[in-house]
Amino acid sequence: MLEFSHPATDAGALSFLGRLWAYLSLGATGIITEEATPLIGGLAARSRNLELGAVGLWIASGTWLAGLGLYYIGRLRGSWARRRWPRLRIVMIRAFKIVRRHPWRSSLAVRWAFGLRLTLPVACGAARVPVGPFMVGSAISCLTWAFTFTMLGWAFGQTAMIALGHVRRYEKYLAAIIIIALVVIFRVMRKRHVEDEVVVVLAAGDTGPIPKISQKD
Numbered sequence: 001m002l003e004f005s006h007p008a009t010d011a012g013a014l015s016f017l018g019r020l021w022a023y024l025s026l027g028a029t030g031i032i033t034e035e036a037t038p039l040i041g042g043l044a045a046r047s048r049n050l051e052l053g054a055v056g057l058w059i060a061s062g063t064w065l066a067g068l069g070l071y072y073i074g075r076l077r078g079s080w081a082r083r084r085w086p087r088l089r090i091v092m093i094r095a096f097k098i099v100r101r102h103p104w105r106s107s108l109a110v111r112w113a114f115g116l117r118l119t120l121p122v123a124c125g126a127a128r129v130p131v132g133p134f135m136v137g138s139a140i141s142c143l144t145w146a147f148t149f150t151m152l153g154w155a156f157g158q159t160a161m162i163a164l165g166h167v168r169r170y171e172k173y174l175a176a177i178i179i180i181a182l183v184v185i186f187r188v189m190r191k192r193h194v195e196d197e198v199v200v201v202l203a204a205g206d207t208g209p210i211p212k213i214s215q216k217d
Contacts, residue, residue: 022050027062034117034186035149039178042153043160047167052154060139060146067110067121067138074125081122091116095123098202103129105202107137111145113202115195153178 022044030037041055073081078092095116099106106124113120124134160174161167167174 023058027058030063031066038149039153042150046157056147064142070121071125074122078126099127111141
């Protein structure tokens, strides 16, 4: 992701096209690389003269549009998706029960629901959550998520600047540290089945049985 920009040509600042390419790359990769994108985006804002606010907005917009696309897959092609990916069918059926009872809460959680980030928007579409509330709730979710981790990436770059004196010289190593740390964290969370804990939070207040997303059928 740090290769999206070109060497500075004017007083250390990126060219307009270089910055535009950087923002487009960040917006397009957020749905795939998860927290790595805003963290590295925040680091790039510290070292490459990108605008911190623009980084957060581009990442939020990219993940929001991707989530909206997943919503429409569930709404228009939910049956096909369940047939095409049997594992998705199991998770969707369980998430579907929560979404039907808590549509607004589920919309707000689409970027924060670890283990369900791809499934939850699809389930919202399949459950016929109204488009308006989903768009507003998921936009809030994407904005808060993107800016939280972008700010953390910027703070990480600021700390590195104080410790190392020069961020850009070491940014590839710093990005590698971010990615390795996230891989370790995600593996630990997977082993703990954090997605089930997320479902418990989404189902807060329910009196009936809470579905287990990680349960094997």
